[in-house]
Amino acid sequence: MVSSPIVLGVSLAALALGSPAFAAPAPLPPPYAGAYQPQGVDEIGMWREDDESERRLALSPLVIRDEQLTSYVKGVLCEAVGTDRCNATRVYILREPSFNASMAANGTMRVHSGLLLRTRNEAELGAVLGHEFGHFEKRHGVERFKSQRGATDVMAWAQVLASMSSSYDVRRSYQNVELSVFGHFFRYVRDQEREADLVGIGYLNNSKLRPQSAARIWQNFMGEIEASARVRGLKKPNFNTIAFTASHPPQGERASYLAELALPEGANRDDGAERYRVIMKAWIPRFLEDQIKLNDFGGSDYLIERLADDGWTPELWFARGELFRTRGTQRDLANAADFYTKAIEADSSLAPAYRGLGLSLLKLGRSAEAQDSLRTYLQLSPDASDAGMIKLMVPGGTAQ
Amino acid sequence: MNNPIVIILAATLALSTSEVSYAHSLKKQGEAVQVADSNMTVTPSRDWNRLRGKIGKQTESWTLDGGQLNDVTFFGGIEPGKPLVKERSKKHDPLPKFTETTLLVEVPELLEGTYRTYKELAAFTLGASAPTKFLGRDGVRFAYEFTDRDGLTRKGEAYAAIIDKRLYMATFDAPRLYYYDRAIEDFRKVAHSAKL
Numbered sequence: 001m002v003s004s005p006i007v008l009g010v011s012l013a014a015l016a017l018g019s020p021a022f023a024a025p026a027p028l029p030p031p032y033a034g035a036y037q038p039q040g041v042d043e044i045g046m047w048r049e050d051d052e053s054e055r056r057l058a059l060s061p062l063v064i065r066d067e068q069l070t071s072y073v074k075g076v077l078c079e080a081v082g083t084d085r086c087n088a089t090r091v092y093i094l095r096e097p098s099f100n101a102s103m104a105a106n107g108t109m110r111v112h113s114g115l116l117l118r119t120r121n122e123a124e125l126g127a128v129l130g131h132e133f134g135h136f137e138k139r140h141g142v143e144r145f146k147s148q149r150g151a152t153d154v155m156a157w158a159q160v161l162a163s164m165s166s167s168y169d170v171r172r173s174y175q176n177v178e179l180s181v182f183g184h185f186f187r188y189v190r191d192q193e194r195e196a197d198l199v200g201i202g203y204l205n206n207s208k209l210r211p212q213s214a215a216r217i218w219q220n221f222m223g224e225i226e227a228s229a230r231v232r233g234l235k236k237p238n239f240n241t242i243a244f245t246a247s248h249p250p251q252g253e254r255a256s257y258l259a260e261l262a263l264p265e266g267a268n269r270d271d272g273a274e275r276y277r278v279i280m281k282a283w284i285p286r287f288l289e290d291q292i293k294l295n296d297f298g299g300s301d302y303l304i305e306r307l308a309d310d311g312w313t314p315e316l317w318f319a320r321g322e323l324f325r326t327r328g329t330q331r332d333l334a335n336a337a338d339f340y341t342k343a344i345e346a347d348s349s350l351a352p353a354y355r356g357l358g359l360s361l362l363k364l365g366r367s368a369e370a371q372d373s374l375r376t377y378l379q380l381s382p383d384a385s386d387a388g389m390i391k392l393m394v395p396g397g398t399a400q
Numbered sequence: 401m402n403n404p405i406v407i408i409l410a411a412t413l414a415l416s417t418s419e420v421s422y423a424h425s426l427k428k429q430g431e432a433v434q435v436a437d438s439n440m441t442v443t444p445s446r447d448w449n450r451l452r453g454k455i456g457k458q459t460e461s462w463t464l465d466g467g468q469l470n471d472v473t474f475f476g477g478i479e480p481g482k483p484l485v486k487e488r489s490k491k492h493d494p495l496p497k498f499t500e501t502t503l504l505v506e507v508p509e510l511l512e513g514t515y516r517t518y519k520e521l522a523a524f525t526l527g528a529s530a531p532t533k534f535l536g537r538d539g540v541r542f543a544y545e546f547t548d549r550d551g552l553t554r555k556g557e558a559y560a561a562i563i564d565k566r567l568y569m570a571t572f573d574a575p576r577l578y579y580y581d582r583a584i585e586d587f588r589k590v591a592h593s594a595k596l
Binding site: 056060061062095096097098113114232233234290293294295326328333359362363385386388389390392393 | 501503505506508509516524528540542551
């Protein structure tokens with residue numbers, strides 16, 4: 001047990017050699033070893049826990065049960081990592097607004113709806129899913145568990161030894177050991193992420209998808225973080241510093257090494273943006289609604305504008321109107337009214353846009369126009385859940 | 401006082417009285433009580449427990465079986481510019497604010513935004529809202545449903561009114577299965593008994 005930091009140190013050194021600068025494209029993935037079964041008590045136990053967790057997940061109300069969407073996302077994973085590999089996984093799409101996906105040791109892949117909102121094509125989605133699959137193929141879960149256990153074992157013994165002698169020197173040495181062991185552990189976890197990035201982009205290089213998209217995701221995500229920080233009045237985030245306890249490499253580093261690892265010849269490949277757009281058309285307004293209600297004005301507006309790169313749709317104008325009306329300064333309300341009007345111009349049957357327009361105009365003191373708009377809302381959607389409340393605001397309307 | 405038993409007794413008494421101020425407390429049936437450090441009073445129609453923790457400056461939470469199973473929260477006069485509950489970080493994690501321009505019809509959206517942001521949820525649905533009387537004034541009654549990160553779907557109902565530019569509200573959340581239906585009538589009685 002006590003020797004584990006040395007083992008840890010050696011493996012870290014080996015990983016560290018590979019991590020900082022990648023000059024060439026990532027190597028091709030090794031041939032797939034076939035259906036893997038867990039080995040040793042740690043891994044067998046971990047898989048059992050994951051099986052149990054997956055059993056609960058399958059029944060969770062947070063899972064989006066849409067066969068077409070799930071099989072499409074699975075298809076993108078298969079496209080990225082290869083059909084033989086992807087059959088080892090089950091994909092679950094969760095209604096969670098964060099930018100995330102995860103993979104459990106037993107092959108359970110969780111994809112958050114916030115990820116589907118942020119990726120713009122199959123290549124970007126495939127890059128994230130390939131990264132997660134990289135963790136799975138390299139058995140990172142169990143390695144991380146062992147490393148964590150090793151680190152805490154060392155600290156437990158060091159504590160016992162340090163308590164035997166009560167001098168300041170011993171105390172200081174103990175604190176040094178503590179910093180060093182935990183620092184190594186966190187670094188080990190970050191190196192696992194780097195390795196998963198390396199493996200993930202290797203899959204993408206080997207696939208029909210464009211590997212350059214992997215770096216694109218991180219550039220976009222940095223843009224979103226920056227926009228969010230700017231509106232909140234925070235200082236400009238630094239995308240290259242690494243916090244002591246950081247679980248992932250900084251976004252700036254990931255964007256730059258992923259760009260280097262991408263196969264240059266792959267730049268002309270298809271990224272599947274058109275297919276992605278067709279499938280996601282029905283879903284994006286829902287996922288966007290979940291995002292704009294999170295009170296992250298800068299980040300949400302950044303996402304809306306990026307989605308609008310493909311052209312403004314009534315749903316995007318409406319979402320932007322809702323975002324501005326929710327923040328609700330007079331300036332925002334004037335903008336919101338403008339956005340709702342654009343939404344209505346593009347689709348005159350979009351009932352909620354009339355509601356938003358009416359409420360914004362009312363607060364701007366333009367009551368007559370507001371009432372017209374609210375009246376249209378009630379005509380278009382007489383059974384709306386808030387119809388009773390809206391009727392109170394329209395002369396001639398009667399309260400329930 | 402030199403008797404050790406007396407000293408121990410005195411110490412026990414001192415400890416037990418100091419505990420009282422930190423503990424949950426009982427709100428007895430039929431006794432009018434002020435809630436949420438405000439001039440809002442309610443008269444419960446059955447015994448309720450007041451939870452010790454406060455989720456915001458002008459809030460108070462009551463329960464029957466524990467906050468996870470049935471939770472009544474009173475918001476006693478939220479001022480313009482303030483969020484409904486205490487923000488984790490004003491700078492990094494701000495919550496939506498109640499403002500002078502917030503309309504009664506927008507109060508359900510304010511609660512929705514607060515729940516979604518505070519709990520990082522996506523699965524939240526507003527149900528029907530309708531005009532009602534709350535605290536003797538024109539108010540709104542609305543329903544909602546959300547699935548928390550624990551995977552449990554909860555239903556909720558709330559009554560709200562804006563009086564003198566301040567927001568007064570009473571909300572009730574409970575798991576959709578069994579607990580909501582069991583206690584919703586008790587909550588409605590509390591909400592109807594609210595006075596300023």
